[in-house]
Amino acid sequence: MAAKKSRKPARPEAKKTTPARIEIGWGWILLGLSILVFLLFANTLARGHLIHGSDQLISGYMFKSFVQESLRATGQFPLWNPYIFGGLPYIDAFHGDAFYITALLRTILPVGTVMALVFVLQIIVAGIFTYGFLRTLDCKKPVALVGAVAYMFTCVIVSLVDAGHDGKVIVASFLPAGLFMIQKAFNPQTKRRLMYFALLGLVIGLALLSPHVQMTYYLLMMMAFYIIFRFFVLGFKRKRWGFAAKSAGLSFGSLALGFAISAIQFLPALSYLGLSPRGAGGRGWEWNTSWSLPRAELFDLFNPRFSGILGNYWGANAFKQHSEYFGIIILALAIIGIILAWRRRETKFFTGFSIFAILMALGGNTPFYRIPYTIFPMLSSFRAPAMIFFTVSFSAVVLAALGLEAALERPLKLPKDKKRRADTATIVFIVVAGLLLIFGLWSSLAPQGFGNFVASLAKGGLIKAQGGARAGALLSKMRDNLPNAAGGFWLGLLFTGLGLAVILLWRKLRKLRWLWGVILAAVVFIDLWLVDRHFVNVVRDQTGNPVSAGEFYAPDEVVSFLKREKGVFRVFPLQFRGQDLYRNDDYLMLYHIQSVGGYHGNQLGRYQEFIDVPGEPRTIMFRNPRNLRYPAFLTMLDVGYLIALRLPDTSQLAAYSPKDQQTIMALHAELAPWIDTTRSSFRPVYAGQRYAIYRNYGQHSRAWLATDVEVIGENEAILTRMKRVNFDPLKTVILEEKPEGWRPSSDTTSPGQVQITRYEPNVIEIAADVKRHSVLVLSENWYPYYRAWVDGVEQKVYRADYTLRAVTLEPGQHQVVFRFRSPYQTAGVWITFAALGLVGLAVVLSLVANRKKRKEP
Numbered sequence: 001m002a003a004k005k006s007r008k009p010a011r012p013e014a015k016k017t018t019p020a021r022i023e024i025g026w027g028w029i030l031l032g033l034s035i036l037v038f039l040l041f042a043n044t045l046a047r048g049h050l051i052h053g054s055d056q057l058i059s060g061y062m063f064k065s066f067v068q069e070s071l072r073a074t075g076q077f078p079l080w081n082p083y084i085f086g087g088l089p090y091i092d093a094f095h096g097d098a099f100y101i102t103a104l105l106r107t108i109l110p111v112g113t114v115m116a117l118v119f120v121l122q123i124i125v126a127g128i129f130t131y132g133f134l135r136t137l138d139c140k141k142p143v144a145l146v147g148a149v150a151y152m153f154t155c156v157i158v159s160l161v162d163a164g165h166d167g168k169v170i171v172a173s174f175l176p177a178g179l180f181m182i183q184k185a186f187n188p189q190t191k192r193r194l195m196y197f198a199l200l201g202l203v204i205g206l207a208l209l210s211p212h213v214q215m216t217y218y219l220l221m222m223m224a225f226y227i228i229f230r231f232f233v234l235g236f237k238r239k240r241w242g243f244a245a246k247s248a249g250l251s252f253g254s255l256a257l258g259f260a261i262s263a264i265q266f267l268p269a270l271s272y273l274g275l276s277p278r279g280a281g282g283r284g285w286e287w288n289t290s291w292s293l294p295r296a297e298l299f300d301l302f303n304p305r306f307s308g309i310l311g312n313y314w315g316a317n318a319f320k321q322h323s324e325y326f327g328i329i330i331l332a333l334a335i336i337g338i339i340l341a342w343r344r345r346e347t348k349f350f351t352g353f354s355i356f357a358i359l360m361a362l363g364g365n366t367p368f369y370r371i372p373y374t375i376f377p378m379l380s381s382f383r384a385p386a387m388i389f390f391t392v393s394f395s396a397v398v399l400a401a402l403g404l405e406a407a408l409e410r411p412l413k414l415p416k417d418k419k420r421r422a423d424t425a426t427i428v429f430i431v432v433a434g435l436l437l438i439f440g441l442w443s444s445l446a447p448q449g450f451g452n453f454v455a456s457l458a459k460g461g462l463i464k465a466q467g468g469a470r471a472g473a474l475l476s477k478m479r480d481n482l483p484n485a486a487g488g489f490w491l492g493l494l495f496t497g498l499g500l501a502v503i504l505l506w507r508k509l510r511k512l513r514w515l516w517g518v519i520l521a522a523v524v525f526i527d528l529w530l531v532d533r534h535f536v537n538v539v540r541d542q543t544g545n546p547v548s549a550g551e552f553y554a555p556d557e558v559v560s561f562l563k564r565e566k567g568v569f570r571v572f573p574l575q576f577r578g579q580d581l582y583r584n585d586d587y588l589m590l591y592h593i594q595s596v597g598g599y600h601g602n603q604l605g606r607y608q609e610f611i612d613v614p615g616e617p618r619t620i621m622f623r624n625p626r627n628l629r630y631p632a633f634l635t636m637l638d639v640g641y642l643i644a645l646r647l648p649d650t651s652q653l654a655a656y657s658p659k660d661q662q663t664i665m666a667l668h669a670e671l672a673p674w675i676d677t678t679r680s681s682f683r684p685v686y687a688g689q690r691y692a693i694y695r696n697y698g699q700h701s702r703a704w705l706a707t708d709v710e711v712i713g714e715n716e717a718i719l720t721r722m723k724r725v726n727f728d729p730l731k732t733v734i735l736e737e738k739p740e741g742w743r744p745s746s747d748t749t750s751p752g753q754v755q756i757t758r759y760e761p762n763v764i765e766i767a768a769d770v771k772r773h774s775v776l777v778l779s780e781n782w783y784p785y786y787r788a789w790v791d792g793v794e795q796k797v798y799r800a801d802y803t804l805r806a807v808t809l810e811p812g813q814h815q816v817v818f819r820f821r822s823p824y825q826t827a828g829v830w831i832t833f834a835a836l837g838l839v840g841l842a843v844v845l846s847l848v849a850n851r852k853k854r855k856e857p
Contacts, residue, residue, distance in 0.1 A: 029141075033127040033148060036525060037120050040158070040536055044116040049538035049546040051116040053164025054321070057539065058585035059599045060164055061549065063095040064103075064111045066589060070761055071107065078761040079820040080786065083589040084598025085622070086570075086607050086637060086803065087781045090761070091265060091825060092272035093602045097167060099265050099832075100209045112549035118166050126173035127152035130394075133180040134401045136187075137346055142517025143408070147401035149521040150330050151176065153528040154393040155304065155323035155535075162310070162535035163321040167212030171219050172390040178203045178223045181254075186230040186247050188240060191850050197250045198842035204258025205835065211265050217378065218388040220255075222353060227251050229349050237345075260835035267828035275783075277605040277620050285364070288373065291317055291384035292363025293324070294465070296458045300324055301331060303439070304531045305481075305488030312484060314477040316458075316465035322535070324386075326393040327527050328492045329499035329520075330400040332432045336425050337403025347402055354395035361386045365461070404520075408507055429500040433493055440489035443482055451479045495527045557688035558582065558643055559591045568702045568759055569640030570594045570779075576670055578623045582643045582691060596637050597622035604781050609715070610803040629673045631681065631698070632722055636729045636801050638702045638779040642674050642694040646687050699730055703766055705751040705774040705809070706733035709742060718802050733775045733800050739808045740796070743773050764818040770809045776816060778805040785822035790814055 044051040053060070063081075067090075070078040081090045090098070097103060102121065105114045131148035139147070151157075160168050181200035184190045204223075207216045227248065234244035259266070294316040299306045304325035307313060313320040341347045359368040363385035372379055407425040443450040455475050462471035502523060506516035538546045555563070562571065571593060573582035586598050596611070601620045611625035611633070627633045650668060653661045674680050674694065681698030706729075712718045713736050721727060721734060751774040758765035768776060775798075780786070782799040788807045789795065791814055800806035807816065 029131060029145060029148075030124075030128060033131075033152060034124050036149065037123045037127075037152065040153075040529070040532065041116055041120050043538050043546065045113070045120070047546070048113070048548050050112045050549045050552050051119075051161070052537040052539050053115065053161060053166070056115055056164030056166070057552075058587075060096050060166070061111060061115065061553070062586040062589040063098075064106055064115070066090075066095075067098065067103075068106050068111060074760055074762070076760075076762055079822070079825065080761045080783075081589075082761055082780065083592070083594050084586055084600060085603040085781075086596065086610075086779075087783075088600070088603050088607075089268070089272060089783060089785070089820075089822075092268040092785075092822070093276065093600070093604075094211060094265075094269060095600075097170070097210060100170065100211070101206065110549065115164075115166070119161050119169055122166075122169050122173040123152050123157065126157060126176060129174075129176035129180050130397065133176045133183060134398065136180065136183040137398070137402065139401050139405050140408075140513070142513050142520075143401050143405050145517050146404060146521045146524060147397050150327055150400065150524050150528070151394055151397045153525055153532055154327070154330075154390075154397065155325040155528060155531050156390050156393045158528070158532040159322040159535040162537065165212075167210040168215050168387070168390075170210040171207045171212050171215035174203050174207045175219055175222065175390065175394050178207075178219065179226055182223060182226055182230060182251070185250070186227075186234065186244075188234075188238075188243055192846035193247075194250075195843045195846035197254050198257065198839045198846075200251070200254040201257030201835070202261065202839050204255060205261025208258060208262035209265055211262070211269075214382045214384070214387055215390075217382065218391060221376075221388075222357075222391045225353060226349070229345075233345055257835055257838060260831050261839075263828040263831035263835070264825075265828070267831065268822055268824045271785075271822070271824040275604055275606065276602055277608055278602055285373070288380055288383050289364030289369065289385065291386060292365050292369075293361040293386040293389065294458075294461050295362060295365050296454075296461060297324070298358070301326070302328070302435070303485060303488040303492055305484045308477070308481045308484065309531070309534050312477070312481045314474045314481055316461045318466075323531055324389050324393070325528070325531055326396050327524050328432065328436075328495050329524050329527060330396055332429050332496060332499065333400035333403040333407075334396045335403070335432075336407055336428050337399035337401070339403075339424055339428070340406035341399075341402040344402060347399065350395040350398045354392050354399070357388050357392045357395070361389045361392065404503070407503060408510075425503060426500065429496055429503075433496045433500070436489050436493040436496060440486060440493060443486035443489060447479075447482045447486070451482055454478060491527075491530065495523060498523045553587065553590055555591065558691050558693065559588070559593065561686045561688075561693055562588075562593050562641065563591055565640070567640075568594070568638070568756060569700075570596050570638050571641045571643055572596045572628060572634065572637075572639045572674075573643040574671055574674060575624060576645075576667055581645045596625075596628065596639060604783070604803070606803045607781055610719070612719070627719070627723070630723055632727050632729050634696070635698065635700050636722075636779060636804060638700050640696050640700060642682050642696075644671060644675060644692050644694065646690060646692040647671075701730075701779070703754045703756060703776060703778045704730055705754060705768070705770065706731055706777050706806075707745065707747075707751045707772065707774050708732040709739065709744065709775060710734045711738050712736065715802070722801065729777075729801060733777050733806060734802070735775075735798050735800055735806065737798070739775070739798060742808060745772050747772050762820045766816040766818075768809055768814045768816055770811050770814060772811055774809050775800070775806050776809050777801070778818065780805055780818075783820075785824075786818055786820050789817045789819065 038045065041051070043049055066081065066083070067078060070076065078090050081088055081095065102114060102118045105117060127148040130151040131144045134144035134147045135141070157169055157172050178200060181196045181203060185193050185196035185200060190196065204220070207219055210216065231244045231248050234240045234247070297307050297315055301324060304323050307315045309323065310321065337347060338351055359366055360372060363369050369385065455478065458478070459471060459475065462474050466474060499520065502516055502520045506513065506520070509516070539552050541547050541551070571588065573580060573595065575581060584599060588595050603620065608620070610627065612627040613621055613623055613625050645667065647667055648656070648664055650665070653664060656664065672679065674682055677683060682694035682696050684692055685695040686693040708731055710721070710732060712721060712734050718734050722729070749771065751772055752768065752770040754766050754768045754776060756764065757767050764778070764780070766776070777800050781803050782797065782805045786797070786805065787794060788797045790807060790809065795807050798806045805818065
């Protein structure tokens, strides 16, 4: 036998060592995202400068300060705003984010600081939940980080800072949060599903409390479509129809819970609908489609400087204070996602919804909008359909994340799949870069030809929107903007190249995935920041220096004079040809000076009819109020002072140019009904550097006793009667129904005296010494929930002189108390707190149940 070969003992295989991968947790991601946001807002948060936001500067700051001061002075939340438009309900008529969670910060921090913090916190919320949502779609952490940065700083969110549209930012930031809750709640493997449905209701409620109704409408629209999408995925693909039906039912519960959370704001608002100029729904197709996204501005997705930023804007709308740009890298990656990840159901959903939302945003610029305008409830009540674009930006970010994930994915089948994925991603980036290069060269080397090309595309839309003469001026502005547009093409080319380089390196050096993820996120951030920075500014004085809120709203010469005057009165800032001669904001509110005008947009419709503003039947503007030319109307509104420009005397015209002479003469002629001493009871009492103030030396008061009652039930007839020369509102009151127990008297002696002893937003107390049967008229807007008690007994408040309040009084001494009490507000408070309690209970029960399951063997 052959000798057996000896076998050498097998060597133990050496263990392969895999380099440890860097893992970054939620805490670090939150910190990193927060630092990026704070960098953008450092100038206002760190240095105390007032953030610029047009709507916030002219009204929002005043509304928020009013609440802060009222709470400190009276310990009560103000339910009535007496300072503008003759008074209006604070909650019912909407005064911004009165009950949104960040309102709590205003009890401990300055209003100006919180105005900036709202934007900061909401942008962080947008980033965190975008990251979370992308993780539920199985995106790797670095990919989700890129998506989070992209949506946080997408221009359609950050650019809203310049306009002060905090409500829009709040709603847009909650879109990923809502979809995250839906994704978790509709997953059969998710623990604590009840908690996610409850939190979905909380997201809806907070969005409603923003309280931007139109943006929340679009938010709910996308969430509803996504719920339907998840329902059919569960039913058709997973055959879980029962689970799907149960989840859909719980979604309706979440919606109901969300509306219940917002009841503190929206229940009073519903009671106000019939009294608001906005309450009767939309104003037709033309109004509804105004501020649609012009077709030419879709090119801004490719180059954000194409249609001009802020002052350089030349598009079809009257002006533009935002941008739809979401990043050239995100655009390229979204295209890659549609190509490489098309098999994913989520890709189909977000592609389809983004197309739908773009068509919605285009509004009247395509025939498509007629369909949703006709079939979607409440849509005809809104205008500016371009607001929906935040859903397009989020869809693009999701598609981009899916595209990046697919481009980086290890092939599971053949090597050619790896090559195909790499080639597809590279080709898309090269095509995008090629287009940018072509347009960059064209706009730089042949700006005249490029301008002619753009004009041929945009001219028709400009003429349709603005008219021929205005279109010509806009096309000239377009040519002035060409250098900026050319620079935008070159910047886009740079970022496209950087994005492609990072992705190729990421594919090759996968172990450094966090490094490449952070670098790509940084490139995306810089691309967006170069646009965002135009929209995040601080307020500056005339010399260009940043100012704080105290400096910006410091008392001017008008306030310094009026604050010395005692008593309750209103002022009338005069206008010239519809333009304000003093200010067009609510600045006087800060100094407790009441005005017959102001800036709001949802004031009482009856008051608008009383002052007779020309224009649309339900206009919300304060412009050329025709009835305020009549002395009786000024008396009824207790106008004590007029504010006008300091005008040169007509005898001094020779010192001015012919053009200025014409303007001065026109001003004198238009303001004559008020400042001409031969026609008016107003006399000049102050002449400052710029403004003049006129005092009313005629009779006027905030409250008075009238003894003659005329009952007129027809609105036009009431207004016509009050315009007559023989109408004296201090003697005669017009009611719309005969007062109960009224006994007219022929006595001509004085009816008595009244004195206001307490005047606060929520309560007015009057001591009345009445000699004979009279009607106490209070120069405050009538409102059904501002009720009256005479000597402790509630009494009916009549609508007097078309818009004022009145109660009847018998002879004797009386204590009259007007107090704001609304059953809708009381019910709203209880419903909101009960709903929040349900959310808390659902979260606690879910956590407890999950802990018990863990302990079970």
